[in-house]
Amino acid sequence: AQSVTQPDIHITVSEGASLELRCNYSYGATPYLFWYVQSPGQGLQLLLKYFSGDTLVQGIKGFEAEFKRSQSSFNLRKPSVHWSDAAEYFCAVVPTSGTYKYIFGTGTRLKVLA
């Protein structure tokens, strides 16, 4: 079955430190890949997406993600975290055939220490 795994439920980093949020998926082909951020009580904001081409994707707010086919991963990174980055982060994949529904990971809650 298709699935998305975000192994880290909670991550705490100090402001200014680097960040990597992990996302692994289970799917037979390369899916469409997305990262979203959600602040408390808010909807989802798209950070970046990957469809094809260059495997290093740049997004908003200084985030980037790298697609690694061999590892079925799409990890999100930021070189220097700001206090305002504290939020919930969701990885989502969309299969390239079938119903094209989103499959969400369970999310990673990021806490930033001042």
Added chain:
Amino acid sequence: GAVVSQHPSWVICKSGTSVKIECRSLDFQATTMFWYRQFPKQSLMLMATSNEGSKATYEQGVEKDKFLINHASLTLSTLTVTSAHPEDSSFYICSARGGLISIGNEQFFGPGTRLTVL
């Protein structure tokens, strides 16, 4: 572009009443809209998928008589929670997908509606 709105952003109602939540695509035509439910500190759970002019397709375990979905136009879908009870309290998020704007079947998400049933 690709803005999705929801109304209301929050609603409090008494047990037994019905509540309607609207989801609108403001600057594109949404051929498909999705309704999600999110419990505190959890991921989004897909409730149903609706295509304009067709009956909604509900996910397993979602009561279609409890959660009525209507997608009457290419820019509007509504979710009506009928005879709401406290256990229906949750954060409801809609999303929309439409034609050429949805490369990679990207969905555009609304800001969510917080429902509290007393």
